[in-house]
Amino acid sequence: MGKCKMPIIGGSGGTNIVNGAIKEYKAQSGEISANTFVEYVAEGITIGTEKSNISTGGTSYGIDCIGVSSNRVLMVYTDSASNGDSSYTSYKYALLSLDNKAVQVLATGAFMDNILGVGLQRVQLAEIKQGKYLVSCLASSGDTYLLVCSISGNTVNFGATLALGDCYQPWCVPISESKFLFSHVNKAGYYRAAVYSINGTTLTTGTSVNLCSAYSTTLDARTGKIGEGLYLGLISYGSDRYLRTCLIRVSGSSVSCVEEKIMSYSEYTGDDIGDIHYIGGNRALVIKSNGYGNTGVFIYEAANSAVSQVASLNLAAQTNYEGGKICEMADGTFMTTITTGNIAVHFSVNGNTVTQLNSVTVDKNTTATYHSKIAQGNDGQFAVCYNAATDYVTNKKYATAKAFQQNEEGVKVAQDSIFGLTRNKLTKNTPGKVWVLA
Amino acid sequence: MHIITDNESNRLLAVGVLKEYWPNGYPVITDEYGNNCAYPTDSTSVYEVEVPEGVQREKNCYTPEKGFYENPNWAEPNPYGISDELVAQIKNDTIAEIEEAVINGTDE
Numbered sequence: 001m002g003k004c005k006m007p008i009i010g011g012s013g014g015t016n017i018v019n020g021a022i023k024e025y026k027a028q029s030g031e032i033s034a035n036t037f038v039e040y041v042a043e044g045i046t047i048g049t050e051k052s053n054i055s056t057g058g059t060s061y062g063i064d065c066i067g068v069s070s071n072r073v074l075m076v077y078t079d080s081a082s083n084g085d086s087s088y089t090s091y092k093y094a095l096l097s098l099d100n101k102a103v104q105v106l107a108t109g110a111f112m113d114n115i116l117g118v119g120l121q122r123v124q125l126a127e128i129k130q131g132k133y134l135v136s137c138l139a140s141s142g143d144t145y146l147l148v149c150s151i152s153g154n155t156v157n158f159g160a161t162l163a164l165g166d167c168y169q170p171w172c173v174p175i176s177e178s179k180f181l182f183s184h185v186n187k188a189g190y191y192r193a194a195v196y197s198i199n200g201t202t203l204t205t206g207t208s209v210n211l212c213s214a215y216s217t218t219l220d221a222r223t224g225k226i227g228e229g230l231y232l233g234l235i236s237y238g239s240d241r242y243l244r245t246c247l248i249r250v251s252g253s254s255v256s257c258v259e260e261k262i263m264s265y266s267e268y269t270g271d272d273i274g275d276i277h278y279i280g281g282n283r284a285l286v287i288k289s290n291g292y293g294n295t296g297v298f299i300y301e302a303a304n305s306a307v308s309q310v311a312s313l314n315l316a317a318q319t320n321y322e323g324g325k326i327c328e329m330a331d332g333t334f335m336t337t338i339t340t341g342n343i344a345v346h347f348s349v350n351g352n353t354v355t356q357l358n359s360v361t362v363d364k365n366t367t368a369t370y371h372s373k374i375a376q377g378n379d380g381q382f383a384v385c386y387n388a389a390t391d392y393v394t395n396k397k398y399a400t401a402k403a404f405q406q407n408e409e410g411v412k413v414a415q416d417s418i419f420g421l422t423r424n425k426l427t428k429n430t431p432g433k434v435w436v437l438a
Numbered sequence: 439m440h441i442i443t444d445n446e447s448n449r450l451l452a453v454g455v456l457k458e459y460w461p462n463g464y465p466v467i468t469d470e471y472g473n474n475c476a477y478p479t480d481s482t483s484v485y486e487v488e489v490p491e492g493v494q495r496e497k498n499c500y501t502p503e504k505g506f507y508e509n510p511n512w513a514e515p516n517p518y519g520i521s522d523e524l525v526a527q528i529k530n531d532t533i534a535e536i537e538e539a540v541i542n543g544t545d546e
Binding site: 114162202 | 442446452460462464466471472474477478480482496
């Protein structure tokens with residue numbers, strides 16, 4: 001960086017010399033060649049456009065999404081059944097593109113139609129490998145449906161569904177391309193898990209084992225990777241809603257509980273468990289309730305056959321109904337959503353320090369984004385998929401996807417204003433010199 | 439027609455056409471809506487039977503000995519198109535409001 005004199009060509013043909021500066025910036029995306037007028041991009045989140053009413057307007061809530069390639073996002077959601085009976089639910093998908101902060105629907109359809117039951121169904125997407133995903137659907141009857149989804153180009157294919165009874169709080173955690181850990185809670189209140197196998201689109205059940213003491217009421221349960229062969233179970237039971245943890249070891253097809261304990265004796269800390277996101281080093285990030293009416297992000301660490309909470313940050317004084325999802329951005333920072341606050345929150349993790357960077361309102365037209373989930377695109381873009389309650393009389397929820405872009409400080413080719421002129425080539429990863437007015 | 443029953447409760451899980459068996463031996467049933475659904479062989483049973491009119495999945499049970507019979511645990515879904523939990527919450531809130539009105543002596 002340094003100071004310089006910039007020649008400014010006047011309207012009369014004369015030349016004025018003004019103070020300028022040479023500063024270094026990265027390109028917001030791609031690369032920018034030398035002698036290009038650029039505009040400044042501040043760090044923050046830019047709001048893009050949305051695609052609303054992707055669903056026909058079901059009375060259900062379940063929704064999930066996952067980034068499937070650089071600019072594609074797969075969304076699954078519950079919707080009205082085609083038989084017109086409000087006692088039934090349809091499970092649908094939409095393949096979305098994220099380009100220039102705009103969402104387009106590339107393909108959509110139903111993969112299960114007219115399933116008996118309405119209400120708080122849950123859907124989950126988990127990546128087996130790029131282009132191949134596990135889909136888990138909980139019907140309000142307590143039946144769970146698992147199936148394999150594959151994507152090629154703009155074509156989405158689903159295998160036949162595997163139906164499982166007495167299966168509440170289902171959750172899939174891929175172990176390899178041929179195995180996944182499947183956890184659930186049964187009617188008796190046991191948190192259980194087994195290793196299931198995948199062969200093409202054929203799914204084979206494993207033998208589920210009880211991992212924790214049984215409780216009469218299980219409000220929530222989630223499972224996620226916390227180390228090699230180690231998995232973290234988070235469970236909320238009964239009226240106290242304390243957070244219980246279960247450290248799980250998986251060896252081959254064998255599943256066992258290493259440690260079961262009450263992690264927090266603070267009421268409601270087990271509420272709204274959203275996501276468990278593995279960050280390496282026997283550590284995982286968790287988004288969940290931080291006590292009544294609060295949502296926090298936590299770091300859990302597994303060591304010496306025990307799991308402990310090593311850090312936490314309250315993200316918002318708001319609840320996160322049905323939890324959220326943690327999305328790792330290309331620069332190593334994280335993005336998540338909080339439903340009641342109707343916000344997407346950007347945060348970073350450095351050792352045991354969690355720092356909130358910024359946040360953005362997801363939808364100005366609704367006070368809460370029911371079951372909002374998040375997925376990463378390219379160039380800092382991400383999509384928030386949620387159910388927008390636009391019709392309070394009929395209680396209908398409309399699946400909506402909205403594009404955002406997380407910006408690092410940098411420059412982009414000038415469109416609306418001129419901030420400076422590039423002196424040499426700059427890219428997204430390599431800064432270059434830019435002449436700017438001092 | 440083929441039916442699938444739950445081994446524990448004998449409730450009817452599926453009624454449809456047997457499409458195929460997966461390589462792991464699980465039968466795949468295509469139901470009247472075109473859904474293809476497989477069922478684990480360790481917890482369910484598959485039968486090829488004549489299905490009388492009016493028999494519905496979940497609402498009925500079946501065993502080879504007893505034939506089709508009503509599921510004793512069947513409850514009609516609520517007609518409001520919302521979850522049972524929400525219906526219960528609305529009922530409880532309404533009862534609480536009425537109780538409060540009675541205690542306070544209001545007639546609204």
